[in-house]
Amino acid sequence: MSSSSVESKTQVVMISGAARGIGAAVARTFAALGHPLALLDCQPDVTELARELAATYSVKTLGLILDVSDRSAVEQAVTRVExxxxELHTLVNVAGILRLVPLLEMAAEDxxxxxxxxxTGVFNLSTSVARRLVTRRRGCIITVGSNAATTARTQMGAYAASKAASHQFTRCLGLELAPYGIRCNIVSPGSTDTDMQRQLWTSDEVPAGVLQGSPEQFRLGIPLxxxxxxxxxxxAVRFLAxxxxxxxxxxxxxVDGGATLDA
Ligand SMILES: NC(=O)c1ccc[n+]([C@@H]2O[C@H](COP(=O)([O-])OP(=O)(O)OC[C@H]3O[C@@H](n4cnc5c(N)ncnc54)[C@H](O)[C@@H]3O)[C@@H](O)[C@H]2O)c1
Incomplete structure (x- = not known):
């Protein structure tokens, strides 16, 4: 077994954005594999999920409420988790926000x-965890980015730019950590059924334009x-870990059903 992969059930996994959506699914996946879990989110109910997973899967969990953009809170959380x-082995960066606004109407605050x-949230968590991993020469980091990091989208300029930054940061970190045997990878979802995605819908049905494409938004649709x-x-996260x-x-x-033609 390679020491750079999450195989042993004792290896501690930290997940940001764990209260909802993709982060909660990642948390459940690693809990089912028997890993001790640190679940981070700015939503207070992350602590309830931590309790639920501990009871269901008989694993040790710690739910921590924090904002990943707060560097000192992140550093304190990583220390507390260890x-x-x-010792942490795997970090999965999932926390993210989407503010849908055309660039010329976007407030500076957005x-x-x-x-x-x-x-910056990905930078804060990844560097804090990686400083510990390099001393032990094992572990891995996975950043959940977006297919918008490499494909231009209307109304998603800030989001796409932020994801491009986190993608390239993760790759550069991977290059610097490779001599220590530590792997850094990205998972890029396309449209995924979560609260973030549903804020773009007007009903409970997947909008036809998402699946079939929408020329006015220069979207091709989803081949699958x-x-x-x-x-x-x-x-996909579990595989890379x-x-x-x-x-x-x-x-x-x-992981986008072909929506960006893997471009
Ligand atoms: N859902 C999609 O269609 C889709 C597509 C591509 C990429 N993604 C990416 O996947 C990741 C998860 O998205 P999701 O769809 O599950 O979204 P979601 O909104 O359902 O969940 C995001 C979670 O991140 C948490 N979070 C937000 N800001 C935070 C902060 N500052 N500090 C700590 N936690 C914070 C939220 O509280 C929430 O629990 C995001 O990075 C998102 O950009 C999602």
Whole structure:
């Protein structure tokens, strides 16, 4: 077994944005595998999810309420997790926000906040955790980005820019950590059935334009004709964290049903 992969059930996994959507699905996936879990979110109910997963899967969990853009809160949380759960092995950056506004109408606060959470938040958590990983020469980091990081989208300028920053940060970190045997990868979802996605819908149905495409938004649609479930994304994260992916680093695994033609 490679020491750079999450295989042993004792390896501690930290997940940001764990209270909802993709982060909660990632948390459930690793809980089912028996890993001790640190669940981070700005929503207070992350502590309830931590309790629920501990009871259901008989794993140690710690739910911590914090804002990933707050560097000192992140540093304190990482210290507390290592004190209470043990040495961290895997970090999954999932926390993110989407503010849908055309760029010329965007308030400076929307731009600043989007980059603070989606880019600086990834920097804060990844560097804090990586400083511990390098001393032990093992572990891995996975950033959940977006297919918008590489494909231009209307009304998503700040979001796409913030995701491009977190993608390239994760790759550069992977390059600097490779000599320590630590892998850093990206999972890029397309449309995925979560609260973030549903804020774009006007009913409970997937809008036809999402699946069929919408020329006025320069969208091609989704060749596989479905949107992802949060579990589809969690499965990709689990693979990249596993020993099966021990020779994969600096990779961007697109999970979007072909929506961006893998471009
Ligand atoms: N749902 C999609 O269609 C989709 C597509 C591409 C990429 N993504 C990305 O996947 C990730 C998860 O998205 P989701 O769809 O599950 O969204 P979501 O809104 O359902 O969940 C996001 C979680 O992040 C938390 N969060 C937000 N800001 C935070 C902060 N400052 N500090 C700590 N926690 C914070 C929220 O409280 C929430 O629990 C995001 O990074 C998002 O950009 C989602």
């Amino acid at each position: 004190d209470q759960l043990g 731009w600043d906040r989007t980059l603070a959470v989606n880019s 004709q479905r949107i992802a479930s949060p579990e589809d994304i969690a499965n 596993s020993d099966e992916a021990r020779h994969i680093t600096l990779h961007d695994l697109r």
